[in-house]
Amino acid sequence: MLTTDLIRVxxxxxxxxxxxIKIEKLxxxxxxxxxxxxxxxxxGKPRGALEEELKDIIGDGTDFLMQRxxxxxxxxxxxxxxxxxxxxxxxxxxxxxxVAQVHPVTQTPDLHHPTTxxxxxxxxxxxxxxTEEVIEQALYADLQDAYIxxxxxxxxxxxxxxxxxxxxxxxxLFRASKMQVWLRQPDAKRLKQLIRYxxxxxxxxxxxxxxxxxxxxxxxxxxMFRLSQKYGLQMANFLPALLLCEDWTMRADLLWxxxxxxxxxxxxxxxxxxxxxxxxxxxxxxxxxxxxxxxxQLKLDWELVPSSRVLRQGSRDVCVVDYRLxxxxxxxxxxxxxxxxxxxxxxxRLEHLRMYGPSHLMVAVSTRMRVSEEDYADIPEQVYLYKDxxxxxxxxxxxxxxxxxxxx
Amino acid sequence: xxxxSKQSGWKxxxxxxxxxxxxxxxxxxxxxxxxxxxxxxxxxYRARGMDYRRVRTWVHRLGVDYTDEAEQYNRLELKPHYKRxxxxxxxxxxxxxxxxxxxxxxxxxxxxxKSFVAELAMMETQRSTLVVAPTxxxxxxxxxILSSSFQRxxxxxxxxxxxxxDITVSTYDSAYLHMxxxxxxxxxxxxxxxxxxxxxSYLYAAECCIAPFxxxxxxTLERPDGRHQLLDEVVGPIVYHRSIRxxxxxxxxxxxxxQITVELDPDEFIEYTEARExxxxxxxxxxxxxxxxxxxxxFVLVSSRSAVGRxxxxxxxxxxxxxxxxxxxxxxxxxxxxRHKKDRVIIFTNDNDSVYRISRRFLIPAITHQTDAKERKxxxxxxNEGIYPCLVTSRVLNEGVNVPDVNVGIILSGTGSVRExxxxxxxxxxxxxxxxxxxxxxxxxxxxxxxVSERRREHDAYRRDEEQDPEPEPDMQD
Numbered sequence: 001m002l003t004t005d006l007i008r009v010x011x012x013x014x015x016x017x018x019x020x021i022k023i024e025k026l027x028x029x030x031x032x033x034x035x036x037x038x039x040x041x042x043x044g045k046p047r048g049a050l051e052e053e054l055k056d057i058i059g060d061g062t063d064f065l066m067q068r069x070x071x072x073x074x075x076x077x078x079x080x081x082x083x084x085x086x087x088x089x090x091x092x093x094x095x096x097x098x099v100a101q102v103h104p105v106t107q108t109p110d111l112h113h114p115t116t117x118x119x120x121x122x123x124x125x126x127x128x129x130x131t132e133e134v135i136e137q138a139l140y141a142d143l144q145d146a147y148i149x150x151x152x153x154x155x156x157x158x159x160x161x162x163x164x165x166x167x168x169x170x171x172x173l174f175r176a177s178k179m180q181v182w183l184r185q186p187d188a189k190r191l192k193q194l195i196r197y198x199x200x201x202x203x204x205x206x207x208x209x210x211x212x213x214x215x216x217x218x219x220x221x222x223x224m225f226r227l228s229q230k231y232g233l234q235m236a237n238f239l240p241a242l243l244l245c246e247d248w249t250m251r252a253d254l255l256w257x258x259x260x261x262x263x264x265x266x267x268x269x270x271x272x273x274x275x276x277x278x279x280x281x282x283x284x285x286x287x288x289x290x291x292x293x294x295x296x297q298l299k300l301d302w303e304l305v306p307s308s309r310v311l312r313q314g315s316r317d318v319c320v321v322d323y324r325l326x327x328x329x330x331x332x333x334x335x336x337x338x339x340x341x342x343x344x345x346x347x348x349r350l351e352h353l354r355m356y357g358p359s360h361l362m363v364a365v366s367t368r369m370r371v372s373e374e375d376y377a378d379i380p381e382q383v384y385l386y387k388d389x390x391x392x393x394x395x396x397x398x399x400x401x402x403x404x405x406x407x408x
Numbered sequence: 409x410x411x412x413s414k415q416s417g418w419k420x421x422x423x424x425x426x427x428x429x430x431x432x433x434x435x436x437x438x439x440x441x442x443x444x445x446x447x448x449x450x451x452x453y454r455a456r457g458m459d460y461r462r463v464r465t466w467v468h469r470l471g472v473d474y475t476d477e478a479e480q481y482n483r484l485e486l487k488p489h490y491k492r493x494x495x496x497x498x499x500x501x502x503x504x505x506x507x508x509x510x511x512x513x514x515x516x517x518x519x520x521x522k523s524f525v526a527e528l529a530m531m532e533t534q535r536s537t538l539v540v541a542p543t544x545x546x547x548x549x550x551x552x553i554l555s556s557s558f559q560r561x562x563x564x565x566x567x568x569x570x571x572x573x574d575i576t577v578s579t580y581d582s583a584y585l586h587m588x589x590x591x592x593x594x595x596x597x598x599x600x601x602x603x604x605x606x607x608x609s610y611l612y613a614a615e616c617c618i619a620p621f622x623x624x625x626x627x628t629l630e631r632p633d634g635r636h637q638l639l640d641e642v643v644g645p646i647v648y649h650r651s652i653r654x655x656x657x658x659x660x661x662x663x664x665x666x667q668i669t670v671e672l673d674p675d676e677f678i679e680y681t682e683a684r685e686x687x688x689x690x691x692x693x694x695x696x697x698x699x700x701x702x703x704x705x706x707f708v709l710v711s712s713r714s715a716v717g718r719x720x721x722x723x724x725x726x727x728x729x730x731x732x733x734x735x736x737x738x739x740x741x742x743x744x745x746x747r748h749k750k751d752r753v754i755i756f757t758n759d760n761d762s763v764y765r766i767s768r769r770f771l772i773p774a775i776t777h778q779t780d781a782k783e784r785k786x787x788x789x790x791x792n793e794g795i796y797p798c799l800v801t802s803r804v805l806n807e808g809v810n811v812p813d814v815n816v817g818i819i820l821s822g823t824g825s826v827r828e829x830x831x832x833x834x835x836x837x838x839x840x841x842x843x844x845x846x847x848x849x850x851x852x853x854x855x856x857x858x859x860v861s862e863r864r865r866e867h868d869a870y871r872r873d874e875e876q877d878p879e880p881e882p883d884m885q886d
Contacts, residue, residue: 100795140767202588230612312451
């Protein structure tokens with residue numbers, strides 16, 4: 001994560017543009033590699049020494065802000081720990097107790113003050129059966145500069161540069177008060193993934209539609225009372241999830257710098273930012289693949305239309321419709337496929353379906369999910385329980401029961 | 409979007425620092441209070457966390473069937489472990505706060521027992537309480553005080569800890585970070601040094617909490633930006649105020665001040681003069697004026713932009729280090745420690761490096777912002793019991809840290825900030841029977857530091873507390 005002091009942007013009118021590193025134009029990755037090499041070389045060594053070396057590498061050049069940014073990202077991949085043969089806290093307690101009797105220890109002993117610092121350290125060293133050097137070293141081995149770099153999650157220079165560019169865009173988003181995303185004909189799976197991330201980062205998303213294009217407005221619970229950057233960090237964390245989508249544009253409204261002046265930040269799917277989040281993306285399960293195939297082979301009154309409609313479920317939850325079952329007479333029934341869910345989550349989903357509907361939405365649940373008929377006895381027509389494969393005919397029968405004319 | 413109204417009653421929920429009211433859009437025909445707004449995004453009503461009390465009262469008076477899942481705090485049965493009589497001004501303060509609906513600010517000088525006022529408020533309220541303090545050290549101090557006063561486990565939020573209990577103490581930073589999730593769990597909020605609260609982001613923490621009861625404590629409320637007026641809405645009005653003059657003598661100890669001037673060794677002096685010239689000429693060239701309110705910030709910014717500037721910053725730090733903790737000064741410190749070896753001595757110095765240099769040199773306990781909360785607690789209690797005769801600490805103890813039995817203070821380095829000085833004095837001047845405290849200030853001769861110190865002494869902060877700070881000599885940030 002890049003802190004505010006490491007940010008590099010240019011302002012073009014009201015628009016903020018991160019000054020990305022043009023990776024393909026770099027003549028060499030030498031300096032970046034030196035930074036990474038410094039971390040590799042200091043595994044097992046104190047943090048203070050690493051910081052000194054980094055200072056030397058970064059130097060006084062004009063690119064020092066970028067270098068410090070890269071070093072910060074490397075520090076984020078590192079783990080520093082206290083390494084000491086003696087517990088520093090216990091050692092200090094022992095020394096301070098010993099000294100308390102003869103305080104103050106002196107460098108120039110005389111009759112009244114015979115006790116020297118070295119005398120005390122020697123005495124404690126002897127009691128503990130270690131050398132004085134060990135004592136000197138362990139005394140404050142738990143100060144930050146004395147921490148030992150225990151682990152460094154290695155990374156290649158080019159990958160680090162990509163991480164840097166992403167981090168720069170994220171650092172701009174720290175100042176965001178609101179985000180809008182337009183997705184052209186998003187795939188339901190990707191959209192579901194997106195919604196999951198939004199939920200995970202505790203953001204509020206409202207979706208509106210033009211045909212199958214979706215516009216999502218993103219902010220947080222208190223945004224309606226006051227514009228704030230409070231959700232900026234969450235939006236920044238969300239960005240890599242957006243990068244997994246295919247055809248999109250994004251606009252973030254920023255409150256810029258101390259004066260919180262309005263600025264905007266645009267990004268779209270043409271950008272060269274790389275996500276490091278796992279993409280469970282457009283992958284179709286075997287069950288779903290089978291459903292689509294069978295549906296195509298059968299001559300049913302109901303058409304199976306992929307959907308990516310987002311429905312609000314009460315005040316704090318949303319769900320995504322996977323398919324619309326559309327009848328020529330205009331009636332529709334909606335279908336949500338539940339993947340593998342924890343039983344608790346499944347019961348909560350059924351509870352929401354019961355409370356918030358809508359009544360023409362059904363969920364498809366595999367028998368492998370340990371669900372019993374009592375769990376949905378009051379809404380039997382909205383839960384389709386299947387073993388192994390989903391049968392188009394059964395779904396069409398359900399559609400007949402629950403469908404309604406849907407108005408947007 | 410269609411919704412089925414299978415829900416029976418209304419429901420109050422805590423959601424990310426706000427309160428949601430799940431109720432039909434027409435609210436059964438009753439006009440809502442202005443704090444409660446319809447949230448188009450979710451199709452229900454929403455209010456800020458801090459407006460919970462108003463909303464809940466309104467719903468309750470309507471007589472509708474409702475459930476309240478927003479309130480997640482508990483009723484407590486706090487009893488003080490030690491019997492302590494409240495001083496008159498403490499009792500008056502709490503009475504005024506109670507009369508104001510258990511909301512508002514109590515203003516008392518440093519060293520007059522603000523933490524006991526907080527304990528009284530907690531006993532009046534008997535609800536889960538969050539105490540918010542500006543620094544990790546103050547947070548740790550509250551942790552010590554409250555856990556010993558109530559003899560129960562106290563939670564810590566900040567400084568690497570994330571333990572939530574019915575009594576929890578936190579820093580402003582951590583409160584800001586976590587209140588969106590924890591804001592439903594406290595019924596009483598106490599802000600220590602509440603003049604820190606009106607920063608835009610810290611205020612947000614206060615808004616995100618549903619606590620109906622709120623107390624702000626400080627010695628000085630004035631902020632140059634005038635934002636202290638915002639406290640009225642989020643904490644409450646000033647309900648009680650006593651100044652240092654009204655309480656001096658009766659409750660504060662008397663003290664002497666003695667200045668000791670140290671000559672730098674010749675080589676130290678040369679290095680100092682050279683380093684000082686490097687940064688002085690940079691500052692002159694860039695036209696930076698340290699007299700202005702933005703002087704220091706400007707120096708930091710401008711110096712970071714060029715190689716020359718970064719050298720100037722380095723030179724500044726060198727000069728400062730020499731002036732503040734040159735080896736020659738440590739010799740004089742040893743002299744003072746010898747003279748006061750029977751006394752309880754606390755040494756203040758401005759930067760952490762000096763603290764650890766002194767701790768290593770004299771093998772005495774140190775406290776800085778890096779000190780672990782539990783070790784800090786042990787050091788302070790052993791210091792208070794007299795097991796450790798001496799303690800060295802950096803400026804992080806500046807505001808209101810509690811070490812009651814100290815009778816000698818040594819400022820080894822300091823800035824010209826009067827406010828800081830007053831706070832430091834306040835700490836060693838707790839009222840003890842027949843106690844006369846001594847404050848030493850070790851200053852380096854012929855350095856800027858001496859000038860700052862003289863200016864400080866000219867200032868009547870030794871007598872008064874209402875002064876605005878003069879502009880400090882540019883100060884090393886920790």
